[in-house]
Amino acid sequence: MSTIDSFLQQYENIYPKIKSQQNHIVIYLKLEEYFLIEDFYDAKTLFSIQKKVKNFLKSKLTKINPLFSNIYQLNDGEYVIAIKKELLEKNINQLVSSLKNFQKNIKDKILTIDSIHFQTSLLISMAYKGENTLESAKLGIKELLKKNKEFIISNDFAKKAKEKTKKNLQIISIIKYAIHNSKVKTYFQPIIDNKTNKTLKYESLIRIFDHDNNLLEPHEFLEVAKKGKYYYQLTRIVLQKSFRFVIKHNKEVSINLSMRDIESNLIRKIIYDLLKKYKDYASKITFELLEDEEIKDIETISYFITQVKSQGVKIAIDDFGKGFSNFERLLYYKPDILKIDGLLIKDIDKNSYSYSMVKTIVDFAKEQKIVTIAEFVENEEIYRCVKKLGVDFSQGYYINKPCSEKEL
Numbered sequence: 001m002s003t004i005d006s007f008l009q010q011y012e013n014i015y016p017k018i019k020s021q022q023n024h025i026v027i028y029l030k031l032e033e034y035f036l037i038e039d040f041y042d043a044k045t046l047f048s049i050q051k052k053v054k055n056f057l058k059s060k061l062t063k064i065n066p067l068f069s070n071i072y073q074l075n076d077g078e079y080v081i082a083i084k085k086e087l088l089e090k091n092i093n094q095l096v097s098s099l100k101n102f103q104k105n106i107k108d109k110i111l112t113i114d115s116i117h118f119q120t121s122l123l124i125s126m127a128y129k130g131e132n133t134l135e136s137a138k139l140g141i142k143e144l145l146k147k148n149k150e151f152i153i154s155n156d157f158a159k160k161a162k163e164k165t166k167k168n169l170q171i172i173s174i175i176k177y178a179i180h181n182s183k184v185k186t187y188f189q190p191i192i193d194n195k196t197n198k199t200l201k202y203e204s205l206i207r208i209f210d211h212d213n214n215l216l217e218p219h220e221f222l223e224v225a226k227k228g229k230y231y232y233q234l235t236r237i238v239l240q241k242s243f244r245f246v247i248k249h250n251k252e253v254s255i256n257l258s259m260r261d262i263e264s265n266l267i268r269k270i271i272y273d274l275l276k277k278y279k280d281y282a283s284k285i286t287f288e289l290l291e292d293e294e295i296k297d298i299e300t301i302s303y304f305i306t307q308v309k310s311q312g313v314k315i316a317i318d319d320f321g322k323g324f325s326n327f328e329r330l331l332y333y334k335p336d337i338l339k340i341d342g343l344l345i346k347d348i349d350k351n352s353y354s355y356s357m358v359k360t361i362v363d364f365a366k367e368q369k370i371v372t373i374a375e376f377v378e379n380e381e382i383y384r385c386v387k388k389l390g391v392d393f394s395q396g397y398y399i400n401k402p403c404s405e406k407e408l
Contacts, residue, residue, distance in 0.1 A: 025128040027081040028137035032121040034077025052113045064098050125154045132158035171224045178208035186241040187402035191395045194387045201252040204242040205402045243274050246284050254286040259295050262304050275311050283312035290318050342376030349381040362390050
């Protein structure tokens, strides 16, 4: 049996052993820079590096506390220390302080292993309360990677993850019910012309109703929907209902599209078919592009924009002013409309920074002949400010809340 096979067999025995120890403080360590080397070396070399790092960590940690000598090597640059609670539970604060000092002292330290120079910076997650401390500590590492942090107390993360999974399954059930029982609805929020105070446009917004006819807004279900197979069905329904609204009322409608939508062959086909069928109404459609995830296929996005604009559709950039990437998007979206981010609008009457930012955006838009819309216009003071700055349209609860077609 090879050394690596022996290790893997040992790993299979160790992991369940730690997992079963519910009365243990678990400290989970991950080499922060491990991903930089795992694609460059074979399994044997990686195993050797991890083993020598383990010995290095053990030599340093046992100087802090002899209980740290029982350190398990897992895989992917990860290590676990499990200590019985009764041995250290009264000194948790001291333990946390010691680990943070240790982490600080070895940060960016270069370890040379077989002529390979390796950085020993660590991510540390510690769980000492609740059940499944191992799983909680492991989930803590994921949280550190997500938030770009280095140390976390991850008590009860496993329990919270289980509760979140349960809630997500309930939401998936509601989405499925809504799709199959015509409970997916489109609400429309008026957008007024700031010069005439007349409603000339509407934004189409998705809503669903659950088994008890309670209304759910997008923030309650859309992110969960994206993880399942029902997301594109929701998009399809919103597109079809929005087009019907345009035809029935002869009004302009703005429809939200994510990058995920545009990159989907299915959704693009639905859009092209709708524009072909209702070509006389294409000029009344605006696609509002959401920057809700990383663009994977910029060529497809750019081609889609060119195609729909050639048929008279307008393109809007949502939440403009939220980040520098907005300005990069201007180069290849060539939008007709900028929807100014609500965070800049909501306190524009009190915040000089927001006021100046919006003024700059409006001046730029006018120079480029781009229409501007202010979102989150919640009161008369804000409305006066955006009108004074020359914003073309306003949208928000001061104007009107999103309503069903029947309510409108």
